[in-house]
Amino acid sequence: MPDTRDTAQHESVQESLTRVVELLHKHELVESLVHKQDMPRHDLVQQLVHKQNLAELQKTLDALHPADMAYILEALPLDQRLLVWELARADRDGEILLEVSDAVRESLIASMDSDELRAAAEQLDTDEIADLAPDLPQEVIQDVFESLDKEEQAQLQSALSYPEGTVGALMDFDMVTIREDVSLEAVLIDLRKLGELPSHTDKLFVVDSKAKLRGVLPLKRLLLHNPDALVAAVMSDDPVIFNGNDKASDAASAFERYDLVTAPVVDVHHKLVGRLTVDEVMDFIRDEAESDVLAMAGLREEEDMFATVWKSMQNRWTWLAINLVTAFIASRVIGLFEGSIERIVALAALMPIVAGIGGNSGNQTTTMIVRGLALGQIHPSNMRKLFIKELGVSLMNGLIWGSMLGLLAYLLYRNAALGAVMTGAMALNLLLAAVMGVLIPLAMHKLGRDPAVGSSVMITAVTDSGGFFIFLGLATIFLM
Amino acid sequence: MPDTRDTAQHESVQESLTRVVELLHKHELVESLVHKQDMPRHDLVQQLVHKQNLAELQKTLDALHPADMAYILEALPLDQRLLVWELARADRDGEILLEVSDAVRESLIASMDSDELRAAAEQLDTDEIADLAPDLPQEVIQDVFESLDKEEQAQLQSALSYPEGTVGALMDFDMVTIREDVSLEAVLIDLRKLGELPSHTDKLFVVDSKAKLRGVLPLKRLLLHNPDALVAAVMSDDPVIFNGNDKASDAASAFERYDLVTAPVVDVHHKLVGRLTVDEVMDFIRDEAESDVLAMAGLREEEDMFATVWKSMQNRWTWLAINLVTAFIASRVIGLFEGSIERIVALAALMPIVAGIGGNSGNQTTTMIVRGLALGQIHPSNMRKLFIKELGVSLMNGLIWGSMLGLLAYLLYRNAALGAVMTGAMALNLLLAAVMGVLIPLAMHKLGRDPAVGSSVMITAVTDSGGFFIFLGLATIFLM
Numbered sequence: 001m002p003d004t005r006d007t008a009q010h011e012s013v014q015e016s017l018t019r020v021v022e023l024l025h026k027h028e029l030v031e032s033l034v035h036k037q038d039m040p041r042h043d044l045v046q047q048l049v050h051k052q053n054l055a056e057l058q059k060t061l062d063a064l065h066p067a068d069m070a071y072i073l074e075a076l077p078l079d080q081r082l083l084v085w086e087l088a089r090a091d092r093d094g095e096i097l098l099e100v101s102d103a104v105r106e107s108l109i110a111s112m113d114s115d116e117l118r119a120a121a122e123q124l125d126t127d128e129i130a131d132l133a134p135d136l137p138q139e140v141i142q143d144v145f146e147s148l149d150k151e152e153q154a155q156l157q158s159a160l161s162y163p164e165g166t167v168g169a170l171m172d173f174d175m176v177t178i179r180e181d182v183s184l185e186a187v188l189i190d191l192r193k194l195g196e197l198p199s200h201t202d203k204l205f206v207v208d209s210k211a212k213l214r215g216v217l218p219l220k221r222l223l224l225h226n227p228d229a230l231v232a233a234v235m236s237d238d239p240v241i242f243n244g245n246d247k248a249s250d251a252a253s254a255f256e257r258y259d260l261v262t263a264p265v266v267d268v269h270h271k272l273v274g275r276l277t278v279d280e281v282m283d284f285i286r287d288e289a290e291s292d293v294l295a296m297a298g299l300r301e302e303e304d305m306f307a308t309v310w311k312s313m314q315n316r317w318t319w320l321a322i323n324l325v326t327a328f329i330a331s332r333v334i335g336l337f338e339g340s341i342e343r344i345v346a347l348a349a350l351m352p353i354v355a356g357i358g359g360n361s362g363n364q365t366t367t368m369i370v371r372g373l374a375l376g377q378i379h380p381s382n383m384r385k386l387f388i389k390e391l392g393v394s395l396m397n398g399l400i401w402g403s404m405l406g407l408l409a410y411l412l413y414r415n416a417a418l419g420a421v422m423t424g425a426m427a428l429n430l431l432l433a434a435v436m437g438v439l440i441p442l443a444m445h446k447l448g449r450d451p452a453v454g455s456s457v458m459i460t461a462v463t464d465s466g467g468f469f470i471f472l473g474l475a476t477i478f479l480m
Numbered sequence: 481m482p483d484t485r486d487t488a489q490h491e492s493v494q495e496s497l498t499r500v501v502e503l504l505h506k507h508e509l510v511e512s513l514v515h516k517q518d519m520p521r522h523d524l525v526q527q528l529v530h531k532q533n534l535a536e537l538q539k540t541l542d543a544l545h546p547a548d549m550a551y552i553l554e555a556l557p558l559d560q561r562l563l564v565w566e567l568a569r570a571d572r573d574g575e576i577l578l579e580v581s582d583a584v585r586e587s588l589i590a591s592m593d594s595d596e597l598r599a600a601a602e603q604l605d606t607d608e609i610a611d612l613a614p615d616l617p618q619e620v621i622q623d624v625f626e627s628l629d630k631e632e633q634a635q636l637q638s639a640l641s642y643p644e645g646t647v648g649a650l651m652d653f654d655m656v657t658i659r660e661d662v663s664l665e666a667v668l669i670d671l672r673k674l675g676e677l678p679s680h681t682d683k684l685f686v687v688d689s690k691a692k693l694r695g696v697l698p699l700k701r702l703l704l705h706n707p708d709a710l711v712a713a714v715m716s717d718d719p720v721i722f723n724g725n726d727k728a729s730d731a732a733s734a735f736e737r738y739d740l741v742t743a744p745v746v747d748v749h750h751k752l753v754g755r756l757t758v759d760e761v762m763d764f765i766r767d768e769a770e771s772d773v774l775a776m777a778g779l780r781e782e783e784d785m786f787a788t789v790w791k792s793m794q795n796r797w798t799w800l801a802i803n804l805v806t807a808f809i810a811s812r813v814i815g816l817f818e819g820s821i822e823r824i825v826a827l828a829a830l831m832p833i834v835a836g837i838g839g840n841s842g843n844q845t846t847t848m849i850v851r852g853l854a855l856g857q858i859h860p861s862n863m864r865k866l867f868i869k870e871l872g873v874s875l876m877n878g879l880i881w882g883s884m885l886g887l888l889a890y891l892l893y894r895n896a897a898l899g900a901v902m903t904g905a906m907a908l909n910l911l912l913a914a915v916m917g918v919l920i921p922l923a924m925h926k927l928g929r930d931p932a933v934g935s936s937v938m939i940t941a942v943t944d945s946g947g948f949f950i951f952l953g954l955a956t957i958f959l960m
Binding site: 018021065075188202220256259279281289294299316317324338341368371382389393396405412 | 493494497498501505545547548551554555556557668671672674675676677679680681682699700702703704705706733735736737738739741758759761762763765766769770772773774776777778779783785786787788789792793796797799800801803804807808810811812814815818821822825826827828829830831832833835836837840841843844846847848851852855856857858859861862865866869872873876877881884885888892944948
């Protein structure tokens, strides 16, 4: 696992994608010629061109970093993706599977038989096998498990025992451990004998005979201190330590806050069980951010851009169904006032404005609160101030925009009372939006649910139905 | 800059916050007692309690990591925040200012005079001064600049010359450079003389006499290879290199893809000008993700939770104004059909359903496309497949949900034609949502605008006005 790339290809992933797509098109062209001209498949010239194309494609693919291969596989429609996947060197299958998104991984694994999957898994470290495990058939995992040595089996079991979202599920086992009663010189000699260090190694872990963590020795100190010094004298004995059961999001915050590269992970008995690295943390942060964005649009999970229509519908239908129910309720609220609308049809044209602006303003409030909750910065002691501020913003917005819309309504329909109702309804619905915009995420948080998911749909439901009710209700009272 | 924390405080930031808030409350209680009981301010006992409280608060604050101080400052309302800020040790002001969010930094800087700002800036590295510079008064920057030595002045100018969003704006200057014609032994001796390495150092940069980058020497190789070997023989001569003008987002992808910890930054002449570290990249990724989430809710920028009502309104008004305009247009579309609504008032109750579901479905499509664009995975060659897939999903959803709603409309109003119009309108509006959900972000991308910002408001505007027009239009044609 080299930690520096040997070729400066980082600027050309998109170029690689373009090249692969071109070669695929050439390949498809030849294929379609073979079919269209109804030539015998064994026509030699055609077969040669065909083979050359595939060979060139394969060469291009083999030169790619596994992460770049993953990127290209994700960008290709299913048929081309499977062709490229077939050409990928089998000895990199495991690494590539680790890099692709969940949805794409599923499509690739579906195309492999048990032997291929077993071979792919066996190329990986135990913590990586644990990452793949949920997607592999039970019998493959069993076979892979049996092929491991005792220590690796224990590692795999340990990695699988931590639920998703914990530090234990993100950690790896690539640790270099040393004892505290040896000299730095001895450590250096041992390391040279070892000949290689795991990627991201910025510190060695100091453990006692029972594998309990005693401290860490940053490589920096190993380099800079007198080689005769003892590890115990040079090590840092109180570093940032995580427990396997710690929440991954808390660990991510700590990595950001304290600028960590690696950190030791211990169990409840303070025994060293693994190591957390900044690259895993960065992937975790990226995944979290993406799933928030997807959740806000009501996509259940990361979607393969080229999933089948059927799969996409499954991914999206829950949200649409919920939305349908809330829209239906709003529709029934309007239904209550059909008599009023019959008498003043302008109400039908104006009511969506009140509902829409309320939803917009409520979502702004909710976004602020969700962010504060995610950062843990909302506190019983500051809640009152937050609440008053949001109410203030809404009231001001309601009066300013409400007055403007009231004026517009008056100008359009020459009805001053209608204008006044419009202004009043806007102000009230924005207040409702502020109150619910604070309360909904707080309530979800209290109930132990992720406030980022669903808050938006709930606030919109409230401001829609509420907005229709307030506006049509006021109109019925004051205009009929 | 230690890269390991000396105390394992990472689990207790929230606890620190609680403690600080408690001490602040005690302090406020004493203050209010002094005022309420109208005691003379110099009453000795009171003053003593008061002083003790502040001393304890100060002790708590002094023990905190700058990042934790920043966290607490962000979570406090303005008056308490400024009290805590006043108590913060002046020699850490600079570091804390770097850590807080833009909005909170503004509120802190506003409370400081020029001397304090100058002192705070002078504690920082040149790349950090450059980060603060946009928020500092011109005269302070001038003074700070003059206090630097020649080399530092050049660094500051270099850092300030790169626009936001480039690698140059993220890089620092904490590099250790070596020559290629020396032995590893000599490098080790030099490093020990230096006595300290910059944080995150995982490699040394090998330059020639003209400061051109020749390669990098990973610390790992320095440790593991024979000390007699020459740097030139051991170094990696083709690492991932960035140009100061590269886009920061591309660099972030490369860091994620190749699991980098640091990377050299060069200018157009391949001269080493700085270094990019994973902690800066991680902050960049987090900031980008957050500003996407905020932008989707129409918040112009990160908002201080305790900003004044006036400031919050400024941050939020643009979006509300745009939304008002689009809602007004939708309202006028309905206005066109007032005659039809007068005759069948059920139309008023049913029309928001058609519009709402369209917006929902369109936003799901747009979110997928925006994500594909952000990853650079949308390509002329796969666009057609994407388009067909989205149309397929929409058509299926339109027929399924549309039929259900048509049936409901029929059951509610005992009008079969109305049910059919409902079904047709749903199907058509979902198709419109799919087409615009793909086209709007693509068009924004082509025009060089960020498709994450504004796509949602535009798609909702189209599906609202479009939904009303389709539904009321079909009703007018078939039901009147």
